[in-house]
Amino acid sequence: MKLILGSGSPRRKELLAQLGLVPDDIRSPDIDEDPRKGELPRPYCARMAREKAMAVPRAEDEIVLCADTTVALGRRIMGKPADEKEAAAFLLAMSGRRHKVITAIAVARGTRLWEADVVTDVKMKRLSDVELNAYLMSGDWRGKAGGYGIQGIAGAFIPWIQGSYSAVMGLPVAETAKLLASAGYPVYGERE
Numbered sequence: 001m002k003l004i005l006g007s008g009s010p011r012r013k014e015l016l017a018q019l020g021l022v023p024d025d026i027r028s029p030d031i032d033e034d035p036r037k038g039e040l041p042r043p044y045c046a047r048m049a050r051e052k053a054m055a056v057p058r059a060e061d062e063i064v065l066c067a068d069t070t071v072a073l074g075r076r077i078m079g080k081p082a083d084e085k086e087a088a089a090f091l092l093a094m095s096g097r098r099h100k101v102i103t104a105i106a107v108a109r110g111t112r113l114w115e116a117d118v119v120t121d122v123k124m125k126r127l128s129d130v131e132l133n134a135y136l137m138s139g140d141w142r143g144k145a146g147g148y149g150i151q152g153i154a155g156a157f158i159p160w161i162q163g164s165y166s167a168v169m170g171l172p173v174a175e176t177a178k179l180l181a182s183a184g185y186p187v188y189g190e191r192e
């Protein structure tokens with residue numbers, strides 16, 4: 001059985017490697033990521049992962065793994081910022097507060113789909129102008145939900161989390177191993 005990582009995210013490839021899993025192929029999903037009117041963050045995130053898994057083409061002997069990471073401030077969905085201005089707005093909104101990071105994963109094999117999600121509470125320190133501007137300048141916010149990456153210099157802004165660090169980074173390793181195993185992928189066994 002071939003493992004297809006349906007994600008263009010370098011973090012996800014790295015986190016999969018932590019499980020000793022190297023995908024046979026990487027296929028980036030291309031879907032519409034606009035939330036529906038009134039859609040709440042958790043169902044939105046689950047829908048994104050599911051739609052990615054259904055959008056990635058797969059052969060009969062292939063298993064596809066997709067994920068979506070969404071930052072939620074109350075009911076507000078914060079995806080990848082479009083520009084520096086939006087990144088600044090996201091970071092200011094989260095400054096000195098707690099938010100949730102949701103990562104949903106979806107595995108498709110044959111005609112079936114397996115799904116799971118992980119919600120992590122994250123506290124962000126109150127950001128000074130110097131911290132905010134330095135971070136915006138770094139460009140590290142690009143392509144990251146909520147406009148920050150816990151695994152990089154923005155780690156300095158996160159004094160506390162409750163949940164899964166790997167899920168915040170983009171792929172919850174424990175739940176991924178469990179879901180792949182449920183779908184019949186030999187996570188711990190012979191793969192060829």
Ligand SMILES: Cc1cn([C@H]2C[C@H](O)[C@@H](COP(=O)(O)OP(=O)(O)OP(=O)(O)O)O2)c(=O)[nH]c1=O
Nearest residue numbers: 007008009068069144145148149150168169170
């Ligand atoms: C909150 C947070 C997000 N992120 C990243 C993980 C994801 O790559 C990204 C959220 O965007 P996603 O839409 O989940 O994924 P993606 O567009 O990067 O890749 P693909 O759809 O091809 O799978 O934010 C971090 O790297 N660190 C963090 O702390």
